[in-house]
Amino acid sequence: MRPFRRRSAHAVLSLALTTGIAIAVPALLVPAAHAQPSPVVWQMATEYPATSMPGEGLSTFAQEVAARTQGALAPQPTFDAAAGFKSAQMPAAIRDGKLQAGDAFGGALGEIDPIFLLSSLPFVATTVDQAHRLADLARADYARAFARQGQHLIYITPWPPTGLWSRNAVGSLDALRALSVRAYDETSAEVMRAAGAKAQNLSFADAMPRLKDGSVNAVLSSGDGGAGRKLWDYLPHFTAIGYAMPLSFTTINLAAWQALTPAQRDAVAAAGRATEDRQWARLDTRLAENTARMRTNGVTIEDHPAPAVQQALRDAGMSAVGAWQARVGERGAALLKTYLGTEPGSSR
Incomplete structure (x- = not known):
């Protein structure tokens, strides 16, 4: 009888699929739908406007992370200090979990570690190539300084000339x-x-x-x-x-970073690299765009x-x-x- 019952069930299901008739079939024949887990939301912030270099960086990073994790991670950026934190306060807010991630201007972090003042030293790095070379040279030192503050460096944002x-x-x-x-x-x-x-x-x-x-x-x-x-x-x-051509830094709470799966860390790291590459590339046209907009106004x-x-x-x-x-x-x-x-x- 078992072969007959199995064939009968398949025949009933086939009839339902081909005719569109709603027919009750045993639950074992229909895979159970798995509910998708809710995305992990990261609150991110900067004290700068959305159209500034740091603001555009946060938006780009949020899009990159969402795409590379298929929506499992969902960074939510805010701008103009709407979250209540200025750059000098950002590392403590991220370390203490008030934010999961955020952007801070390096010049505001000198009291935390004077290494963060390197990029804004006067008349030291005043071109895109110079600023990029100095940032790459000091990247590991920046990362260690942030690690001591309980956070992980994701990417760097350059500013146009001061x-x-x-x-x-x-x-x-x-x-x-x-x-x-x-x-x-x-x-x-x-x-x-x-x-x-x-x-x-x-x-x-x-x-x-x-x-x-x-x-x-x-x-x-x-x-x-x-x-x-x-x-x-x-x-x-x-x-x-x-x-100078100073830098801003985007970091994530170290515990939040460590809680990610290896695949998610790889995705976030790749999103950070893509965002930083985009930020440096933006400088190729940014100065001319800024100059034109300033003159228009x-x-x-x-x-x-x-x-x-x-x-x-x-x-x-x-x-x-x-x-x-x-x-x-x-x-x-x-x-x-x-x-x-x-x-x-x-x-x-």
Whole structure:
């Protein structure tokens, strides 16, 4: 009887499939549907706008991770410090699990480890090639410094060259000395003070109220994306001093990283590499795009700073680099020496 019953069941199922008639068949003949597990959501944040380099990096990374893990991991980026954390607060927020991952500007992390100030040292790496070479040289040191903070480095974001936004043109030393500048790390604050200006080390988010109330009349920053969009309403002059091409860093909570399966870690690492490659590639056209957008919005760009202004900044910058070398210790100083030793025409 068993062969007959088996054939009968197949015949009934075949009839149902070919005629569309709903026929009750034994449950064993129909595979049970397996519910898909809910995706693992990562809250990610940056203090910068979505259209800035860090903002676009977070969006790209989220898309890459979702695609490479078939939706099993779902990073959710937020921008403009909407999560309540500025760059200086980001490592602690990630370490403590308030966020799973996030982007932080390296210049804001100098109190955690002075190695993070390397990329924003004045007049050291001012082209894309120089900035990329310095980032690759220091990558392992950055990763170790973040590991000590309970997080894993995923990828690096470069910024376009830092310039000087100001309410009035900076065409002389007197004009430079009249500035009250938002600097983005303690090194740049020291440089601006040494050159004769007033300076405060402020996060981007904290700088905006100061611009509105007039206590800050200049900002050290790139002309990038949404960051530039927020500045040109207050500061219609941009002087391309070629100060630095600093870095931002995107990290993930170390416990969250270790909780991933090996396949998921491989996917996230690949997403990070793809995102970083995209970030560096964006710089090929970014400067021209930023310049065009700034001019469209009424910003006067001075591509050739007054020689006296540029020299004052460079002299102050050399002193600041020396102070950083003394602070960072042998390893960091050796990194800088190695970089400068491979840089054609370096006089440092």
